[in-house]
Amino acid sequence: MTSPQALSAGAVTVEDDGGLAVPLLADGSGATKTEEECGAEAEGKYWVAADEAERQAVTDCGAEDGRALLFRTYKLRGAILHPYRALILVRLVAVLLFFVWRIRNSASNVMWFWATSVAGDAWFGFSWLLNQLPKFSPVKSVPDLAALRRHYDLLPADDGAASKLPGVDVFVTTADSVDEPVLYTMNSILSILATDYPADRLACYVSDDSGALVLYEALVEAAKFARLWVPFCRKHCVEPRAPERYFETEPQGGRASQEFVNDYKRVQMEYDEFKVRLGNLPDTIRKRSGTGSMRASEGDAQGTWMADGMQWPGTWMDPTEKHRKGHHAGIVKVVLDHHPSRGHHGPRAGAGAGAENKQSADDFGAAAGLRLPMLVYVSREKDPNYDHNKKAGALNAQLRVSALLSNAQFVINFDCDHYVNNSQALRAAVCLMLDQREGGDTAFVQFPQRFDNVDPTDRYGNHNRVFFDGTMLALNGLQGPSYLGTGCMFRRIALYGVDPPHCRQQQLESVAPEPASKYGKSTALIHSVSEAMGERERLTTPPPVPPLDVEMVVAASYDGGTDWGKGVGYIYGIATEDIVTGFRIHGKGWRSMYCTMRRDAFRGTAPINLTERLHQIVRWSGGSLEMFFSRNNPLVGGQRLKLLQRVSYLNMTVYPVTSLFILLYALCPVMWLVPEEVHIQRPFTRYVVYLLITILMIHMIGWLEMKWSGVAWLDHWRNEQFFMIGSTSAYPIALWHMAKKLLTRKGIHFRVTSKQTTAGTDDKFADLYEMRWTPMLVPTAFVLVANVGAVGVAMGKALVYMGVWTVAQKTHAALGLLFNVWIMLLLYPFALAIMGRWAKRPIILLVLLPAVFAVVGTIYVALHFLLANVIPI
Numbered sequence: 102m103t104s105p106q107a108l109s110a111g112a113v114t115v116e117d118d119g120g121l122a123v124p125l126l127a128d129g130s131g132a133t134k135t136e137e138e139c140g141a142e143a144e145g146k147y148w149v150a151a152d153e154a155e156r157q158a159v160t161d162c163g164a165e166d167g168r169a170l171l172f173r174t175y176k177l178r179g180a181i182l183h184p185y186r187a188l189i190l191v192r193l194v195a196v197l198l199f200f201v202w203r204i205r206n207s208a209s210n211v212m213w214f215w216a217t218s219v220a221g222d223a224w225f226g227f228s229w230l231l232n233q234l235p236k237f238s239p240v241k242s243v244p245d246l247a248a249l250r251r252h253y254d255l256l257p258a259d260d261g262a263a264s265k266l267p268g269v270d271v272f273v274t275t276a277d278s279v280d281e282p283v284l285y286t287m288n289s290i291l292s293i294l295a296t297d298y299p300a301d302r303l304a305c306y307v308s309d310d311s312g313a314l315v316l317y318e319a320l321v322e323a324a325k326f327a328r329l330w331v332p333f334c335r336k337h338c339v340e341p342r343a344p345e346r347y348f349e350t351e352p353q354g355g356r357a358s359q360e361f362v363n364d365y366k367r368v369q370m371e372y373d374e375f376k377v378r379l380g381n382l383p384d385t386i387r388k389r390s391g392t393g394s395m396r397a398s399e400g401d402a403q404g405t406w407m408a409d410g411m412q413w414p415g416t417w418m419d420p421t422e423k424h425r426k427g428h429h430a431g432i433v434k435v436v437l438d439h440h441p442s443r444g445h446h447g448p449r450a451g452a453g454a455g456a457e458n459k460q461s462a463d464d465f466g467a468a469a470g471l472r473l474p475m476l477v478y479v480s481r482e483k484d485p486n487y488d489h490n491k492k493a494g495a496l497n498a499q500l501r502v503s504a505l506l507s508n509a510q511f512v513i514n515f516d517c518d519h520y521v522n523n524s525q526a527l528r529a530a531v532c533l534m535l536d537q538r539e540g541g542d543t544a545f546v547q548f549p550q551r552f553d554n555v556d557p558t559d560r561y562g563n564h565n566r567v568f569f570d571g572t573m574l575a576l577n578g579l580q581g582p583s584y585l586g587t588g589c590m591f592r593r594i595a596l597y598g599v600d601p602p603h604c605r606q607q608q609l610e611s612v613a614p615e616p617a618s619k620y621g622k623s624t625a626l627i628h629s630v631s632e633a634m635g636e637r638e639r640l641t642t643p644p645p646v647p648p649l650d651v652e653m654v655v656a657a658s659y660d661g662g663t664d665w666g667k668g669v670g671y672i673y674g675i676a677t678e679d680i681v682t683g684f685r686i687h688g689k690g691w692r693s694m695y696c697t698m699r700r701d702a703f704r705g706t707a708p709i710n711l712t713e714r715l716h717q718i719v720r721w722s723g724g725s726l727e728m729f730f731s732r733n734n735p736l737v738g739g740q741r742l743k744l745l746q747r748v749s750y751l752n753m754t755v756y757p758v759t760s761l762f763i764l765l766y767a768l769c770p771v772m773w774l775v776p777e778e779v780h781i782q783r784p785f786t787r788y789v790v791y792l793l794i795t796i797l798m799i800h801m802i803g804w805l806e807m808k809w810s811g812v813a814w815l816d817h818w819r820n821e822q823f824f825m826i827g828s829t830s831a832y833p834i835a836l837w838h839m840a841k842k843l844l845t846r847k848g849i850h851f852r853v854t855s856k857q858t859t860a861g862t863d864d865k866f867a868d869l870y871e872m873r874w875t876p877m878l879v880p881t882a883f884v885l886v887a888n889v890g891a892v893g894v895a896m897g898k899a900l901v902y903m904g905v906w907t908v909a910q911k912t913h914a915a916l917g918l919l920f921n922v923w924i925m926l927l928l929y930p931f932a933l934a935i936m937g938r939w940a941k942r943p944i945i946l947l948v949l950l951p952a953v954f955a956v957v958g959t960i961y962v963a964l965h966f967l968l969a970n971v972i973p974i
């Protein structure tokens with residue numbers, strides 16, 4: 102990844118009109134390129150600039166009034182767009198004709214089967230349309246970082262105060278300090294602290310739903326290490342700024358300057374020590390708490406103590422009433438503050454003990470006067486009597502605390518396992534938000550999710566490229582991508598439930614103060630909301646925040662009787678807060694933007710273990726169905742949704758239904774066991790040929806999509822495979838949960854995705870070979886066994902009847918077999934999963950499968966003759 106050659110080159114800065122030091126982005130090849138040059142790259146073979154006229158207009162009227170054009174727009178070239186659209190229409194006609202033909206030729210031996218399959222075909226056609234139509238006019242938006250720099254950075258960016266950039270509050274959520282390793286979370290935080298954004302405009306809020314002291318103390322350690330790490334990153338323009346990833350690649354000699362090599366070694370050493378300290382934290386805390394003098398009182402559970410001798414208000418290592426996960430006080434602690442003059446006192450809103458945000462003797466010369474962004478630890482109060490609303494509840498608590506402490510115009514949230522991979526990413530999002538065209542109406546900017554830990558062939562389709570690079574890019578040409586849970590920058594007021602500028606009746610500032618029933622009873626919060634509505638820069642140091650308000654807004658009871666989670670903030674009552682939150686905002690008439698960068702903006706980890714991955718899919722698809730059966734149903738909700746955007750939301754909420762029909766089809770091979778020939782539809786050969794044509798057309802359209810989205814064949818294929826696996830396991834389970842919920846009103850459980858099941862092993866992909874059986878895997882296994890068995894039976898049958906069968910019968914058998922093989926290919930990743938470690942040599946299957954076919958075939962033949970002898974026909 103990053104080599105010193107790249108780094109030394111990266112350390113070179115260029116002068117642009119403002120005489121600014123512009124960090125260049127280094128890539129693996131050692132060549133450097135500014136992100137803005139990528140605009141030209143975006144153009145290429147399939148894309149063409151779509152905003153020439155707008156640009157010309159701006160130049161003509163010399164509009165350099167601060168309302169700049171901060172991104173470029175690209176649309177698909179006619180040469181690909183027209184065939185693409187034509188093919189979609191042709192397929193639509195073909196599907197309709199096929200359907201009409203099936204109805205007219207309602208000849209089958211099993212009529213219920215025929216009727217179900219016609220219903221299935223109708224559903225396939227309909228859901229294909231829902232998926233396809235919103236892709237009619239994809240648009241790419243490429244941020245113009247140089248323009249942002251020209252308009253917003255007046256003086257050298259290092260001295261943050263001189264910049265006009267808007268404030269950004271960053272939220273990181275974590276829920277478990279074991280399942281979500283503290284080291285990953287700290288890496289995420291370090292990458293945020295080191296991002297290229299003025300320190301006094303940036304604040305990072307870490308929400309810890311486990312209320313663990315380990316996490317707080319880890320933050321204090323991270324803040325100390327940041328005093329070295331941040332200036333190092335800035336001085337040498339390193340990427341990525343998450344140290345674990347950065348140090349993964351050993352530096353090689355070459356052109357690297359001696360200075361760089363020295364700095365590198367020093368920082369690496371300090372990082373190793375930082376990691377050791379992190380690792381020791383649980384022990385340190387346990388020892389500290391174990392000393393007799395610090396016992397809460399005789400006979401009581403052993404309390405957990407902070408370094409400053411105070412008792413930790415969160416969960417204890419030795420959990421007890423009011424000090425356990427799910428039941429503890431709310432905690433807000435400022436670890437780093439960029440307003441040192443402001444006091445944070447009070448019982449739980451105290452300044453962090455360990456780190457101070459001031460210039461340290463450790464600074465690199467180049468970064469004298471270093472300022473770090475604000476860093477705040479938040480653990481909302483947990484009380485078993487209140488629903489804490491999972492991740493959405495945590496995000497809303499962060500939204501409120503940040504409103505009181507920094508109240509930035511924009512907020513961006515990350516899962517604790519995602520880090521900033523491109524230090525320019527926040528600026529890129531800001532470009533899209535501040536642009537004079539639709540900037541003001543843009544509620545959020547979503548980045549694609551990218552993952553580090555996925556196995557090279559992406560066995561379980563974790564990269565989801567078809568979705569991230571195709572579907573989302575296409576939505577960018579409508580009202581915008583949906584909110585995907587992480588790596589998404591919001592305009593704060595859009596989360597507060599207000600209308601976008603073009604739909605507002607009156608100026609926001611002239612609106613009467615909101616009643617407490619909307620934002621809750623904290624007056625400081627309500628005040629901050631009206632301040633935010635102005636979207637003007639706050640130039641003075643904010644006044645000290647009343648500690649009582651801070652405590653109030655993280656209370657478990659705060660949401661009760663307010664609009665939080667309903668029309669304000671992230672939406673509650675659903676397993677997937679993301680889609681529905683985005684839906685509500687789009688429904689108000691806001692738009693969103695999709696931002697892909699040449700160097701991935703953010704990266705994270707994905708579950709590469711099949712069981713874990715399927716649990717995730719159950720949550721997503723279950724959440725989708727929940728949305729369908731709620732008042733946020735895309736057919737009725739969201740007044741200002743554009744038509745195709747609505748279609749796309751409808752698709753996102755009903756797609757799991759498809760699995761019922763897929764499951765039915767996938768079980769068809771059992772028909773080989775039936776003595777007579779069963780035909781879903783007659784004439785069978787014609788039916789299969791028509792079917793093949795419609796399937797082939799899907800892939801032709803897919804091929805054109807791959808062209809414009811840059812998705813590879815393997816990604817496309819993995820997408821197909823995983824849809825099949827999901828359709829025989831996770832999706833039917835989600836449907837089942839939904840049916841249960843409709844009857845019992847109990848929602849789908851948010852099971853935090855485990856990020857380390859096989860930590861500590863040398864094999865980076867060890868998790869891939871771990872597999873825990875769950876009931877949901879049974880149908881998939883059954884389908885696989887049925888298909889393998891069916892091929893064996895088919896072979897046996899062929900042997901027995903070869904001489905008797907007519908040509909038509911032989912054709913039918915061959916076509917049936919083709920279908921079996923297709924299903925087996927689609928289930929191949931599942932077969933590897935159940936092989937466990939044996940899957941390291943998939944070649945085994947080449948021996949195993951034919952052997953099974955032969956055995957089953959032989960058994961069939963043997964049985965046939967045996968039975969024929971016993972019951973002579």
Ligand SMILES: O=c1ccn([C@@H]2O[C@H](COP(=O)(O)OP(=O)(O)O[C@H]3O[C@H](CO)[C@@H](O)[C@H](O)[C@H]3O)[C@@H](O)[C@H]2O)c(=O)[nH]1
Nearest residue numbers: 274275276310491492495516517585586587677717853854
């Ligand atoms: O009560 C909870 C539960 C979860 N989380 C956090 O939510 C995030 C996502 O949870 P995870 O288990 O990692 O879910 P994934 O399946 O990996 O997440 C995907 O799916 C989620 C929706 O289901 C989205 O919110 C995520 O952004 C998206 O990455 C993590 O940071 C958790 O710490 C909390 O803070 N509190």
Ligand SMILES: [Mn+2]
Nearest residue numbers: 516518706854
């Ligand atoms: Mn995750």
